Amino acid sequence: MKIVxxxxxxxxxxxxxxxxxxxxxxxxxxxxxEINEPDAYALEAGLQLKEKQSGEVVVLCFGPExxxxxxxxxxxxxxDRAIHIEEEEMGGYDPLAAARVMAEALKAxxxxxxxxxxxxxxxxxxxxxxxxxxxxxxxxxxLIMEVETNGAGIRVKRELEDGWFQHxxxxxxxxxxxxSGISKLRYATLMGIKKAKSKEVKKLSAxxxxxxxxxxxTMDRIYLPERTKKTQVFExxxxxxxxxxxxxxxxxxxxx
Amino acid sequence: MSIxxxxxxxxxxxxxxxxxxxxxGQQLGRDLGVEVSAAVLGQSIDALAxxxxxxxxxxxYxxxxxxxxxxxxxAFAAALRQLxxxxxxxxxxxxxxxxxxxxxxxxxxxxxxxxVSDVIxxxxxxGKLVLVRQLFQxxxxxxxxxxxxxxxxASIQAGAYxxxxxxxxxxxxEKFTPQISAAEVRTKPQERFRESARAVDLGAAELIVSVGRxxxxxxxxxxxxxxxxxxxxxxxxSRPICDAGWLPMERQVGSSGQxxxxxxxxxxxxxxxxxxxxxxxxxxxxxxxNKDANAPIFxxxxxxxxxxxxxxxxxxxxxxxx
Numbered sequence: 001m002k003i004v005x006x007x008x009x010x011x012x013x014x015x016x017x018x019x020x021x022x023x024x025x026x027x028x029x030x031x032x033x034e035i036n037e038p039d040a041y042a043l044e045a046g047l048q049l050k051e052k053q054s055g056e057v058v059v060l061c062f063g064p065e066x067x068x069x070x071x072x073x074x075x076x077x078x079x080d081r082a083i084h085i086e087e088e089e090m091g092g093y094d095p096l097a098a099a100r101v102m103a104e105a106l107k108a109x110x111x112x113x114x115x116x117x118x119x120x121x122x123x124x125x126x127x128x129x130x131x132x133x134x135x136x137x138x139x140x141x142x143l144i145m146e147v148e149t150n151g152a153g154i155r156v157k158r159e160l161e162d163g164w165f166q167h168x169x170x171x172x173x174x175x176x177x178x179x180s181g182i183s184k185l186r187y188a189t190l191m192g193i194k195k196a197k198s199k200e201v202k203k204l205s206a207x208x209x210x211x212x213x214x215x216x217x218t219m220d221r222i223y224l225p226e227r228t229k230k231t232q233v234f235e236x237x238x239x240x241x242x243x244x245x246x247x248x249x250x251x252x253x254x255x256x
Numbered sequence: 257m258s259i260x261x262x263x264x265x266x267x268x269x270x271x272x273x274x275x276x277x278x279x280x281g282q283q284l285g286r287d288l289g290v291e292v293s294a295a296v297l298g299q300s301i302d303a304l305a306x307x308x309x310x311x312x313x314x315x316x317y318x319x320x321x322x323x324x325x326x327x328x329x330x331a332f333a334a335a336l337r338q339l340x341x342x343x344x345x346x347x348x349x350x351x352x353x354x355x356x357x358x359x360x361x362x363x364x365x366x367x368x369x370x371x372v373s374d375v376i377x378x379x380x381x382x383g384k385l386v387l388v389r390q391l392f393q394x395x396x397x398x399x400x401x402x403x404x405x406x407x408x409x410a411s412i413q414a415g416a417y418x419x420x421x422x423x424x425x426x427x428x429x430e431k432f433t434p435q436i437s438a439a440e441v442r443t444k445p446q447e448r449f450r451e452s453a454r455a456v457d458l459g460a461a462e463l464i465v466s467v468g469r470x471x472x473x474x475x476x477x478x479x480x481x482x483x484x485x486x487x488x489x490x491x492x493x494s495r496p497i498c499d500a501g502w503l504p505m506e507r508q509v510g511s512s513g514q515x516x517x518x519x520x521x522x523x524x525x526x527x528x529x530x531x532x533x534x535x536x537x538x539x540x541x542x543x544x545x546n547k548d549a550n551a552p553i554f555x556x557x558x559x560x561x562x563x564x565x566x567x568x569x570x571x572x573x574x575x576x577x578x
Contacts, residue, residue, distance in 0.1 A: 121393055124391055127360075236563075
């Protein structure tokens with residue numbers, strides 16, 4: 001089975017974010033970046049499928065040069081090769097424009113299965129997977145917990161709301177978005193890191209795939225949310241803040 | 257120009273987020289000075305359509321087809337593409353449910369559009385609609401606009417608009433039968449199921465102490481457990497804790513777990529991603545303990561301690577025991 005896992009590099013989860021002058025995006029310069037965590041689960045699902053079924057896992061990443069580090073880490077974890085669509089100016093691409101570029105690269109690969117995370121931790125649209133499916137004419141399902149082959153197709157376990165689940169069957173090729181947290185993420189081994197150095201990373205430019213910034217939705221500005229609720233915040237000595245909080249809960253909120 | 261709200265139901269039961277989205281639709285309609293209609297999809301939906309007819313709407317579309325009885329992205333996207341054209345709506349709103357997240361991007365792409373997903377509010381500036389949504393797990397907001405003509409699509413986050421502000425009225429029901437062939441429906445959904453009966457009903461708990469990623473290691477859970485015991489509270493957690501197996505899934509609060517509304521909800525080491533907030537923001541008093549002063553959990557908290565939970569929690573236990 002040939003599996004392509006689409007991954008994205010995003011600012012590390014615990015980053016302190018500052019809005020850049022102009023208010024269009026955040027200050028990226030001092031941030032560290034890492035794989036979008038939901039995509040790490042998609043990669044893990046892909047690697048596990050490959051171990052069961054044999055085949056190939058190809059990592060696809062649309063992002064600036066610095067995303068090369070995240071791609072190497074995915075190769076070190078066991079992906080066989082990678083495609084890096086390089087673009088330094090990601091800001092002009094809305095989710096559809098970005099997916100169009102990725103879809104071009106995917107067409108040339110003709111995978112059996114395309115996997116990705118349920119959403120990105122930065123923009124958070126949660127749309128790239130189903131958009132890719134529509135552009136490629138593939139059936140899809142989102143929030144997938146388990147994947148098993150079923151004759152010529154697959155049977156997946158999909159998460160619904162409020163603790164409900166559902167199995168869904170579909171033919172291949174297909175696209176799935178993988179629910180986060182469904183399995184333990186593997187670490188790269190020393191051997192894996194060594195091997196990753198010689199694995200193929202095919203570099204393409206967005207332009208040669210016909211990519212061009214376009215936006216049918218535009219972000220006018222970004223900003224830190226204003227507090228709508230009046231929060232009484234205590235800082236400082238742990239003993240004093242703890243005592244103050246308990247007092248407030250007892251005598252002001254009267255909940256304990 | 258008009259607005260269309262797509263409601264969600266399953267087996268004759270509304271998804272309650274639909275009413276919030278309908279309220280959002282009515283408010284947008286008032287702010288933009290345009291008509292609002294609503295649609296319900298499925299099979300045998302007469303009663304649901306009639307109920308919608310009791311709201312202040314221009315029209316109710318009852319979109320019926322046997323291939324809409326059970327949800328599939330192919331059939332729903334096909335039906336809604338046809339409905340969008342039929343209704344002529346310039347803005348189509350959806351509740352941001354798991355189902356909508358599954359088909360809305362596909363529908364939008366087939367119309368060469370991008371949906372604005374997970375909207376938490378709106379403004380009208382110079383007659384143009386500005387939608388507010390969150391980035392970076394709720395740490396940053398953005399003002400987003402549609403850059404092209406309609407139909408434009410957006411989904412509304414749970415809790416962003418109040419269903420109790422819905423205006424009643426009387427609207428005619430129009431039946432709409434989309435053209436869908438069984439051959440174009442490629443996925444085959446099976447019966448829905450639950451993994452196991454829930455032994456813990458967090459929904460009934462008056463006091464909840466909840467733990468998140470900030471706890472770092474499984475063995476540290478005991479610290480928060482001690483606090484819950486000292487308070488006489490139920491122990492709950494955000495999703496990553498349950499995914500890691502540190503606490504059972506039945507103790508998970510959030511969109512994929514339980515929705516709770518206790519007297520007191522104390523969030524310890526929980527940053528407050530929206531998936532968690534939707535499960536607990538109905539609590540009467542919310543306390544947040546987090547080392548990051550910018551964590552979104554402080555947005556909903558009544559009281560907060562910015563500090564190291566490993567120092568603060570033992571002091572809380574000590575203060576309670578006094």
